[in-house]
Amino acid sequence: MPSLYIDGKWTAGSGGTADVLNPFDASVVQTVDQAGPDDVERAVAAARAAFDTGPWRTTSASERSALLRRISELLVRDKEEIARTETLDTGKTLKESRIDVDDVTAVFRYYADLADKDAGRIVDTGMDNVLSRVVHEPVGVCALITPWNYPLLQLSWKVAPALAAGNTMVIKPSEVTPLTSVMLVRLCEEAGVPPGVVNIVLGEGRSVGAPLTEHDDVDMVSFTGGLATGQAIIRASAATVKRVAVELGGKNPNIMFADVDLDLAADWAMTAVFLHSGQVCSAGARLIVEESMHDDLVAEIARRAQLIRMGNGLDETSEVGPLVSAAHRAKIEDFVASALAEGATLVTGGARPEGPDLQKGWFYPPTLLTGVRRDMRVIREETFGPILTVETFRTEEEAVALGNDTEYGLAGAVWTPDMAKAHRVAGALRHGTVWINDYHPYVPAAEWGGMKRSGNGRELGPTGLAEYQEHKHIWHNTDPAPSRWFSGDARVREEDGP
Template structure:
């Protein structure tokens, strides 16, 4: 079984028989989608060494930036060609709807095209040294070997946010998708190979984060680690990378406030609040899982939100009638259910949901009904922690200051939104919210050309935009003295005459 891609070849795992495969399940019905190879520590070493050789001896880092951009354009064209296949794989692997899978592939294509265009747009800059005899410039070079680790909720999208800028900058890399959702990344690597990436530039490993991921992070031939996932694992990644003084980029999720003022367009705000909380069953790092509603609007808003949430159709992501799919695994559903039970114990009021669907056709999948809690306070775990499921909590506010205080009452700071018809209020609140992305009268859109990342414990660094490229580049200052002259700063050193005798005062003896 050759599912690992190392140094330009599809290879088998070097693990012992019985430890070299993993079964990938469809979260809709627990059926087996595929059995794939699991890398061993020796495979990590092989991949890291291949990436290191490709960086130091291969053509890719020295390839003209415009030509690197052309590779990214070819990858984008192949993504367009295989859009339906990739969307279907992503739907089967994650449980999301086919429509969501298509959106993902379109967004991924846009990211590759953006970095294809950006690859040759910044060759550095001249620096005024204040001296006509000096030419001083800053140039940019690739960091080196990058370890790129993506999560299970957006396996293809999150990996592409790392891959595209890393390739554009001229790096080589080892990539690892989540062990729960590896299938679309395998297909993406096949497209990258088809597009003409040189051997060793992109190396694919499959396996668990505890085994393969940790070995990637600590490997001495890795220069940079980019990880998207949970905060607990992020801490471990950061600590492990610190031992080797590796560069680190972390996106560690969020607990995102969706603030609704009483003057917001009611129907639109309710509609977007549903999408913010329950899109992909809430398994979105930027999910609007904290709904913060002005007191005078609260009761009507919650009643309508619950009414619409109860009508959300759960089912197979490949069924066009499905509006919301399952959670990723039985273990993850159990975790979300523990948060729901704790919230009830803590005194939150369960308005709707909080249980598995009764439809027998969904019994084998990992489903939960969309869940709404009111009477919530920021000290409750269901409010403070990233539940990562179809659960939204509702809090009240009385004025603008209290709305901002509640919105910022979190250890995270990834994203948030404000809904109001007053443009001045919108700008003031957005400006005061300590979150990396703030939407006004909208929720969830992102742009490849706009930076994405969080404040606080949501992570370190940025993906997308120009800063997303800079994560994978080193700045170098080159200072050239074009008319060098002796400094004569050490008085004990006197110049020699043409005959080799020592001079004094500049005159021959």
């Protein structure tokens, strides 16, 4: 079945085909079509026409709300099939994939609820003869570019608010994990999204992503992914001065004070970083621990990390799956090698597993490094894998300084039963999300995004909808009269007489 969806039709691409591989054993899950520049041109043209002359832009908010709700119902219906596909595509455990589908469903429900409650506002001008309104209108054609680690979830954070606001779009998922993005577009089609409103093109960044971000008829780019690619998109979009919202990952501190229970600290230090084999933009890859509990906590994390069950994501007993690709595993291995060369101490992990069931896949074990320094590459750069580094502090001020000593600012956490201390530290951290005595949870109603080089703009929450809206001011003078601003107005009055 064709994999591209352009102007309401499923079609093959001009860029040939590509195999999507299962990270567990490198087997082919599916062969998909690849777009070329001509396909991108057709998709943008379809989205442009659907926005400029089609019915979607003028549909009522209640109609858009009803459509989003239908999509959420279809997600519930197909949950198991979607979750299984997500696991085959990304390698993550089926348990995680099911949670992802539930979260995606919640996002569509949230924006279904918000879509018809966002009518703008009346502005008080202090004048009886003026009606002043700020109304919300769609931005236009949106290019939605998503990463490989949470392909369906990250796409929902873009598609749901974009549809709620009345935009049209061209979706470009990661070429590594496109399958559930295609499934979501099929559900949009089944739910009744008009032709041209939602389009999807598959392929690599240079042949598909770049033409999208540079296109004159694209009004907005929303991108989630790596820093270098995000910077390139911002530069490319500058020529057409289009709106750009980017989320570019993080190097996230997980700060543990010594008054935290050891069992709790070890459990959440691992949960923060080893879910989805560390392939999470908000992963707590930097454990920043009070010096007095360092040795005990490191020993307990090392003991537990060696017991984590790696395996096929479809196996219900697996706790973590493989990395997404051979290339990404090589990148993780390089990070560990460079850290050891620079003087870090390997506590556990650090080598490919030897189990016979893990040899065909791209597995890498939970890895713990101590003795790290701030100038090490493994500390400065986003590793995006199952690597936990440990740093120490003695004072609250030092903990905050370490937490903020990064060019990123996406997320972080602070652990202590002392609520005053917890809120002081949370308030001082320059990160878009800060958890206190927790890690990873989010809700669709709360904004998500980063500070510093973690990006700009926000997804989710009311602000996530506003990213896809233009805010227009309409000033209505209900009783106009001549202004008499210029001197010629006086001559007009003299010539007209009394």
